[in-house]
Amino acid sequence: MRITVLGAGPAGYAAALRAAQKGAKVTLIEKERLGGTCLNWGCIPTKVWVESAHRWRAIQEVADFGLECTAHRPNLQAIVARKNQVVETLVGGIQQLMAKQKVHVLRGRGTVVNPRLVSVQLADGSREEVENDCLILATGSVPASLPIPGLDLPGVMTSKEALDLKELPSSLVIIGGGVIGLEFANIFQTLGSKVTVVELLPCVLPGVDVEIVRRLMPVLKKSGLDIKVSTKLLEIKKQDNMLALILEGSKGVETLTAEKVLVATGRIPSLSGVETKALGLELEGRFVKVNPYLETNLPGVYAIGDIVKSPMLAHVATAEAETAVENIFGKRQAMDYSAVPAAVYISPEVAYVGLTEEEAKEQGLTYKVGKFPFTANGRALTLGEAQGVVKIIAGENGRILGAHLLGPQASELVAELTLALRWGITTEQISHTIHAHPSLAEAVLESAHSVFGKALHFS
Ligand SMILES: Cc1cc2nc3c(=O)[nH]c(=O)nc-3n(C[C@H](O)[C@H](O)[C@H](O)COP(=O)(O)OP(=O)(O)OC[C@H]3O[C@@H](n4cnc5c(N)ncnc54)[C@H](O)[C@@H]3O)c2cc1C
Numbered sequence: 001m002r003i004t005v006l007g008a009g010p011a012g013y014a015a016a017l018r019a020a021q022k023g024a025k026v027t028l029i030e031k032e033r034l035g036g037t038c039l040n041w042g043c044i045p046t047k048v049w050v051e052s053a054h055r056w057r058a059i060q061e062v063a064d065f066g067l068e069c070t071a072h073r074p075n076l077q078a079i080v081a082r083k084n085q086v087v088e089t090l091v092g093g094i095q096q097l098m099a100k101q102k103v104h105v106l107r108g109r110g111t112v113v114n115p116r117l118v119s120v121q122l123a124d125g126s127r128e129e130v131e132n133d134c135l136i137l138a139t140g141s142v143p144a145s146l147p148i149p150g151l152d153l154p155g156v157m158t159s160k161e162a163l164d165l166k167e168l169p170s171s172l173v174i175i176g177g178g179v180i181g182l183e184f185a186n187i188f189q190t191l192g193s194k195v196t197v198v199e200l201l202p203c204v205l206p207g208v209d210v211e212i213v214r215r216l217m218p219v220l221k222k223s224g225l226d227i228k229v230s231t232k233l234l235e236i237k238k239q240d241n242m243l244a245l246i247l248e249g250s251k252g253v254e255t256l257t258a259e260k261v262l263v264a265t266g267r268i269p270s271l272s273g274v275e276t277k278a279l280g281l282e283l284e285g286r287f288v289k290v291n292p293y294l295e296t297n298l299p300g301v302y303a304i305g306d307i308v309k310s311p312m313l314a315h316v317a318t319a320e321a322e323t324a325v326e327n328i329f330g331k332r333q334a335m336d337y338s339a340v341p342a343a344v345y346i347s348p349e350v351a352y353v354g355l356t357e358e359e360a361k362e363q364g365l366t367y368k369v370g371k372f373p374f375t376a377n378g379r380a381l382t383l384g385e386a387q388g389v390v391k392i393i394a395g396e397n398g399r400i401l402g403a404h405l406l407g408p409q410a411s412e413l414v415a416e417l418t419l420a421l422r423w424g425i426t427t428e429q430i431s432h433t434i435h436a437h438p439s440l441a442e443a444v445l446e447s448a449h450s451v452f453g454k455a456l457h458f459s
Pocket residue numbers: 006007008009010011012029030031032033035036037038039041042043044046108109110111138139140141159180270271272273274304305306307312313314315316317
């Protein structure tokens with residue numbers, strides 16, 4: 001079987017690899033870089049910056065650990081160099097995997113001529129036509145742009161440019177208090193910029209369990225971050241060497257000046273090379289419409305990743321890739337979104353899976369809540385990172401409906417609860433499972449105990 005995959009992000013490259021492993025003759029078309037947004041301008045490079053910020057904070061706190069050390073300043077050129085090196089290592093790894101699985105990688109911009117033919121404009125200006133028996137669309141997403149005057153001024157950036165900043169801005173305003181906005185806010189605030197986050201909605205991290213956001217806010221504010229919610233950006237103007245932002249909030253219109261502005265107001269599907277109207281490809285809003293098997297309305301055409309209406313996350317994109325390939329090879333497997341974890345890499349980390357308490361209420365479910373604070377966890381205290389909580393929402397039968405974590409390594413700890421949620425493991429079963437001591441995972445164990453009011457180290 002000949003399969004063409006358009007786009008080599010975590011959706012496309014994973015689909016290409018899996019299809020090749022199953023014996024298909026695969027062509028993978030990519031106009032920029034293997035690994036797509038996630039590896040080059042998203043998940044991975046941001047976490048390199050997050051780690052530098054984390055270590056910088058740790059250096060400043062070493063005196064609390066009985067150590068003496070003098071650190072001079074963060075070196076952004078070195079951070080960017082390390083970021084590039086990590087990205088190159090991963091992209092190189094994907095290149096090798098493609099070669100090993102004999103995936104034919106075509107570097108150029110693909111245009112879908114019809115469901116069985118893609119025309120590729122190669123870098124040298126020539127064209128190559130690729131025929132297929134099955135086409136997988138994985139063209140990803142791009143930053144959403146707002147119709148606001150001044151967004152094209154020098155000094156106004158998207159996350160892509162921010163990742164290559166070689167000098168620390170003295171002041172930075174971030175438009176958008178979602179996951180990406182807060183991650184950058186945390187990085188630059190920690191490294192020494194004066195950071196303000198402007199969010200249109202009444203709270204940051206919309207969709208996250210309200211109690212978690214409520215607990216997080218004072219921690220962020222204490223770190224020096226200025227957060228303006230229910231505030232709309234009207235315009236950006238140049239003012240001497242700075243940028244002046246005209247904002248409208250509950251107290252009226254105000255002007256804020258900053259050296260740089262980062263726009264993080266979400267992402268929209270990219271359908272570059274996919275003329276939906278001409279092809280007759282059905283959309284759902286801006287997203288490509290798919291059925292539970294990830295098939296579009298065009299026979300033999302699948303769509304996966306950020307272009308379909310599911311959480312815009314790399315691991316979801318990869319899971320969709322695997323499901324689509326299973327279906328191409330004849331297995332009728334619906335995509336399962338019942339347990340999708342998500343994490344926000346700030347300090348302390350936020351991670352969650354399943355229903356929020358608000359959603360459980362809205363759905364009229366009977367539920368119990370278990371909570372365990374990291375202040376009562378030995379390992380968290382040894383790390384000096386005892387802020388936060390593990391909150392579990394369990395149904396009547398003890399099965400986990402949702403879990404919400406704020407604290408050290410939350411992005412790792414959520415895996416146990418995701419496994420439990422996905423496979424119906426109850427809080428009672430977790431509470432009868434021995435966890436290593438001392439470990440942060442004991443906070444998960446104790447939170448499971450606490451669903452029955454039986455936490456050992458907290459009451
Ligand atoms: C700053 C930032 C941080 C993020 N952090 C995280 C995180 O920590 N965890 C997480 O899960 N997610 C994160 N994400 C989201 C994650 O990057 C996306 O969900 C993921 O990359 C989607 O994968 P995809 O394969 O659908 O699309 P993409 O990764 O966008 O890849 C699509 C690829 O298709 C190519 N393409 C498009 N059109 C054509 C064409 N016509 N011809 C050839 N090639 C084409 C593009 O060049 C691109 O390489 C982050 C995103 C950003 C921006």
